[in-house]
Amino acid sequence: MSYKIRLLEDSGVKSVLLPCRTTVPFPEDATVEWTDNYGNTVYLHQNRCNKPERQIQFYRDRVTMHEDRLKTGDLSLTLKHPTRADSDTYTCTVYSRKRRVLVKKQVQLQVKVQQVKVDSGTDAVRLPCETTVQLLASTVQWRDSNNRLVHMLQDGSDVLEHQDNIYRNRTEMDKDLLKTGDLSLTLKRLTYKESDVYTCTIYSRGGDVLMKKQVQLRVRDCRLEVEKGAESVLLPFKVSPELLINAKVEWWRYEPAPKLKIHCYRSGFDQPYEQSQFYRTQTEMNNDLLRTGDISLTLKRPLDGGDESYRCGVWRNGKLLGWTTVLLKVKGRVQLQEEPEDIRGRSCSIDMTPLMFERIGFSEMI
Incomplete structure (x- = not known):
């Protein structure tokens, strides 16, 4: 059985539910495993406990399931802060102790990133990002697809000592963002390197991800x-x-x-x-x-x-x-x-x- 989920725009949603529900009865020692299209372990429950050490790093601390999953038959997986990189086909498989397949279901997730297109001669472009997340005592980071720091705000103030050199003196964010929730980034004096996917992430003081939003910038002929x-x-x-x-x-x-x-x-x-x-x-x-x-x-x-x-x-x-x-x-x-x-x-x-x-x-x- 296959199920399709399409997020037409990565609008900074906190999580997405990959549904998998069944009425098939399971033994208490059954194994529940979610994998991606490459066979990587996304989530694993085995021998009556979770096995986070078996997950690949990409999904660590980003996936959860219901505690009483084997009793209720609700094997749905919650994936936090979905981005374009999470577009994939996920498979939920339930095994008996002897590795006999009891249930197998697939969920296809497609996350389409918001696009911004700019014209020749444009001296600056605005990458949109708005949120209702409480921004007090938080850190906001914009990064490019190579994980280079484009812009950073902490407690409402610019913190740019670790900003990558190619973005120096070329970025700007709303100084009133604590009130407006507008985290949009203005990128000035574009070069060919700016055709990229940019990620805006909000972190709590403790380092937890509160929100993540991606914007794809395209510069055309x-x-x-x-x-x-x-x-x-x-x-x-x-x-x-x-x-x-x-x-x-x-x-x-x-x-x-x-x-x-x-x-x-x-x-x-x-x-x-x-x-x-x-x-x-x-x-x-x-x-x-x-x-x-x-x-x-x-x-x-x-x-x-x-x-x-x-x-x-x-x-x-x-x-x-x-x-x-x-x-x-x-x-x-x-x-x-x-x-x-x-x-x-x-x-x-x-x-x-x-x-x-x-x-x-x-x-x-x-």
């Missing part, structure tokens, strides 16, 4: 439309100014073939002799980019027909720090350089998720 014959178009890309210190910026035309380097910036200056000769008078970047972090590229006289694809990478000491793809469709209403507010107002976003590109060259990536 930028898509622009330009009319055939347009004089110019702005390919948008904005990063943290700190990212550009001693860094190299390269823009490439990816499609149509052949692949060409269309602009290069390094050591505070454009490098026209490193770009394709065809584009030496066709591209321009903001002169104030080291202060603003705006490395958008003005492209003069884009191609007259078909779609075009452009990529930009930011490098330091051979390591890729940030990148974006801009997909340009040559049709529709013209978007000229003298109307930058309209260009930036379009639906643009940056896809900077593939962390594997940190270890490869940009020429390999394209």
Whole structure:
């Protein structure tokens, strides 16, 4: 028998019940075991007592069952603080002393994390998290999927000495959260590394988990439309100014073939002799980019027909720090350089998720 549970959004629920009820009579020495889809022990009751040492660490202190389970036939399992990682198929099996299977039931749990999508040029994003949990004398932590500390509050005050360096001076939480219960995190000056799943956890003074909530941040490719014959178009890309210190910026035309380097910036200056000769008078970047972090590229006289694809990478000491793809469709209403507010107002976003590109060259990536 299989049962399905779907949490459409991980909204910080305290627990979820994995149901398993039966009218089959059990001997007092029966074994009750819950396992996940990989055969790991989630919960085990054997020889009339629980066996927490047999659980894998992931489920320690997070699962409970009714005390009189064998008498009532209610073998349901309560799983505390479910997150996306708990999406799985769980099996409840009851064995006799001779390991004969008396009951076997399955429960499929699906936890879908709330998603936030951001557009290219967005300087900050809000990761939502609200709670009714009493926050006095508690600790609130935001962490990324690599368990790096993004932001921490203790008794209503920021505690950031252990914050990971990549998030320094880039995060903010509501100072009035003790009254409002709004634990949302504002993340500023986005780079490609911010496409991730973030977890907000509330701990009591004693270290117990009171609530857990996850938010998935997705940064998408930028898509622009330009009319055939347009004089110019702005390919948008904005990063943290700190990212550009001693860094190299390269823009490439990816499609149509052949692949060409269309602009290069390094050591505070454009490098026209490193770009394709065809584009030496066709591209321009903001002169104030080291202060603003705006490395958008003005492209003069884009191609007259078909779609075009452009990529930009930011490098330091051979390591890729940030990148974006801009997909340009040559049709529709013209978007000229003298109307930058309209260009930036379009639906643009940056896809900077593939962390594997940190270890490869940009020429390999394209």
